[in-house]
Amino acid sequence: MNATATRFGIWMALVPLLIAILGLGLQGLAIIDTSLFFTWGYFLEVLIAGLLxxxxxxxxxxxxxxxxxxxxxxxxxxxxxxxxxxxTMVGFIEMGLHWTLAFILAAGVMVVLAIVIEKVVLRPMVNQPHIILFMATIGIFYFLDGFGQTLWGSDVKVLDIGIPKDPMFVLPNVFEGGILINSFDLVAALVGAVLVAVLAVFFQYTRVGRALRAVADDHQAALSVGIPLKTIWAIVWSVAGIVALVAGIMWGSKAGVQFSLALIALKALPVLILGGFTSIPGAIVGGLIIGAGEQVAEVFLGPLVGGALQDWFAYMLALGFLLFRPQGLFGEKIIERI
Amino acid sequence: MFYREAGQFKTSYSADQAIFPIRQDRLGLLLLGLVAVFAVPALANNYFLETIFVPFLVFAMAALGLNLLTGYCGQLSLGTGGFMACGAFFSFKLATAFPELHIVVVFLLAGLGTAGVGVLFGLPSLRIKGFYLAVATLAAQFFLVWMFNKFNWWTNYSPSGVISAPPREIIPGFFVTGNEASPAAKYVFLLIFVAVLALIAKNLVRSRTGRSWMAIRDMDIAAEIIGIRPLWAKLSAFAVSSFYIGISGALWAFVYTGSVEALAFQIDRSFQVLFMVIIGGLGSILGSFLGAAFIVLLPILLNNAPAALGIPLKVELISHLEFMIFGALIIFFLIVEPHGLARLWQIGKEKLRLWPFPY
Structure with a gap:
């Protein structure tokens, strides 16, 4: 834990340096190729939008x-x-419930879903190879997509829980025109931070959290000291379901609730590669890097190749990263020579 | 009773190592071949040929390719769609740039080109494996589709980004691509082409190369210790698999749909082929065909079942229900038989040997 914290600190200290180098590089590129546009204020604006x-x-x-x-x-x-x-959340709101009540009900639905998944899908597949379980989750993916849309319809829905969406201008006297920041994105960042803090406390200080960490560490050892593996799995899936609910609310109020939400999961994969599959801080840092990287690449490098860099930039970044650091920034280092 | 190898003695090594050692299998296969070549085109109407048999063969090819990589060499790939797009666009460029080139040569060259791309994107497999590799292959998927979609050099500057297969004959007067090609001609051409390549694949996995793939799959460190070079084994698996997938993409564009755009090879396509491999059976040539048949037939059945049963449903609802049933079936299959349809067939064969006696 301590080593992770140190590494985290080092990376954090490097961040301003990296941003400065990136900015200088882009500035140089803009001098060489006059079709590109670059100012520091705009660069920071794009960067912040990307981070959020x-x-x-x-x-x-x-x-x-x-x-x-x-x-x-x-x-x-x-x-x-x-x-x-x-x-589900939108469905409850459309029934006329207040959004807090709808949130609680939707969280309940996600817990039920987690228990059903554990009972119906995971339990019969204990001891199967990982690829089979992975395929099963793709099956769940298809089933849930169809189920959700059968239940609630497939129109694009508006999810509004009263998060302000006004643009704000900060530092107007440092940069010309100031830096445009969407207040919605700030709220999202805040919610993300709160969620991570709550999860950290939950994992660190509660009985269930300790059991979860034990299971994560070693299944066999956890079983042998009497931790009920199946209950823990149901709890983990429930927690993941509630995290999904929060993510869904954030994405939904930003872009509308529609089918394409299911596909943002694919964007989360390079984030995982960057951060490491087993690290919560890794997921956060990876997300920030991917978000900022693809925004900057799209805006400042996109014109060179005709745009739509966003589609693949994250994956290529992850691919390049894998060659140098296969375990991710904070992932567990597994020593294997192949 | 009828399916029993009693009395068939092997008197030479070559007979013992034959590809189909049991006489009933050989006869059955011959019969199947005859039915497929002569009876199917004669009996099936154009609709069936176009919507079931042709896509089945094209998908079987893709599933075969992915099965070589994932089933035999154990490298999970989600880039199938991208490699299919490679095959389609390579063959389009080749066919339009060199009109005098024979169409089969075009397909094979496109396959070779795709193999090169596959090796390039297979390089990370030397350092990573499992899910990390799957994500790495996603990079191939998104990058390739983006490239074919963005640079219209690939489509010969067609404004819509759609490529149309030029008409080509396999033997003079016998068109297999373009508007003049009859479904039956396409079907027979595909059948022979796919059967030959499947036979090559079947022999390949019985050879030294195939065995080295399986050794890498089962335990890579042990394989390295007994002298198999992981670099060579993994990259050759990527190359051969991409070759097959590339050809299937070319067949998709030229023979099945006739005109195609890069967006037809999105990530969904990769999953579709992966499902075929898993449902058919990982590490089985026969499984690729069974899986392809299952996945091609299932949506058609699901689409027609409500109408046939007299339950009126909205089109939209049907497509959602299709997703649900699809997902549920996949989970069901994985729970009941994680080794796929090919394993069911094996169990069936065992039962057939004993029938009608209990043991």
Whole structure:
């Protein structure tokens, strides 16, 4: 834990340096190729927008990490859980409930869903190879997509829980025109931070949290000291479901609740690679890097190749990263020579 | 009773190592081949040929390719769609740039090109494995589709980004691509092409190369210790698998749909092929065919079942229900038989040997 903290600190200290180098590089590029546009104010604006976008990626990645840590299952269905949770939430709101009540009910639905998944899908598949469990979660992905849309319809829905969406201008006297920040993104970042803090406390200081960490560490040892593995799995999936609900609310109020929400899960995969599959801080930092990286690449490098860099930039970044640091920034180092 | 190898003695090594050692299998396969070549085109109407048999063969090819990589060499790949797109666009560029080139040569060259791309994206497999590799192959998927979609050099500057297969003959007067090609001609061409390549694949996995793949899959460290070079084994698996997938992409564009855009090879396609492999059976050539048949037939059945049963449903609802049933079936299959349809067939064969006696 201490080593992780130190490494975290080092990376944090490097961040301003990296940003400065990136900015200088782009500035140089803009001098060489006059079709590119660059000012420091605009660069920071894009960077911040990217970072805040990255928070939302982190929220999705967080759900993956929770389940992977506790059960070694790569849960492909996380994205459809996000969609399903958001759809359920909107459905309850449309019934005329206040959003807090709808949130509690939707969280309840996600817990029930987690228990059902544990009972119906995971329990019969204990001891199967990981790839089979992974495939099963793809099955869950399809099922939930279809189920959610059968239940609640497939129109694009508006999810509004009263988060302010006004643009704000900060530091107007340092940069010309100031830096534009969307207050919604700030709220999302705040929610993400609170969620991580709550999870950290939950994992660190509660009885269930300790059991979860024990299971994550070693299944056999946890079983032998009397931790009920199946209950723990149900709890982990429930927690992941609630994280999915929060992510779904954030994404849903930003972009509308629609099918494409399920696909943002794919964007969470490079985040995981960057951060490491088993690290919660990794998911956060990875999300920030991916978010900022792809925004900056799209805005400042996109014109060179005709745009839509966003589609693949994150994956290529992750791919390049894998070659140098296969275990991710904070992942467990598994020594294997192949 | 009828399916029993009693009395079939092997008197030479070559007979013992034959690809189908049991006489009933050989006869059955011959019969199946005859039915597929002569009876199916004669009996099935164009609709069945176009919507079931042609896509089945194209998908079987793709599943075969992915099965070589995932089933035999144990490298999980989600980039199938991207590699299919490679095959489709390579063959389009080749066919339009060199019109005198024979179409089969075009397909094979496109497959070779895809193999090169596959090796490139297979390089990370030397350092990572499992889910990390799966994510790495996603990079191939998104990058390749983006590239074919973005640079219209690949589509010969067609404004819509759609490529249309030029008409080509396999033997003079016998068109297999373009508007003049009859479904039956396409079907027979595909059947022979896929059967030959499947036979090659079947022999490949029985060879030294295939065995080295399986050794890597089962335990890579042990394989390295007994002298198998992981670099060579993994990259050759990527190359051969991409070759097959590339050809299936070319067949998709040229023979099945006739015109295609890069967006037809999105991530969904990768999953579709992966499902075929898993449901058919990992590490089984026969399984690739069974899985492809299952996945091609299932949506057609699901689409037609409500109408046939007289339950009126909205189109939208049907598509959602299709998703649900699809997902549920996959989970069901994985729980009941994680080794896929091919394993069911094996169990069936065991039962057949004993039938009608209990043991």
């Amino acid at each position: 976008q990255g928070v939302l990626y982190s929220l999705v990645a967080l759900g993956f990490v929770l389940i992977f840590k506790a059960s070694g299952i790569f849960n492909f269905a996380q994205g459809s859980m996000v969609l399903f949770a958001a759809l």
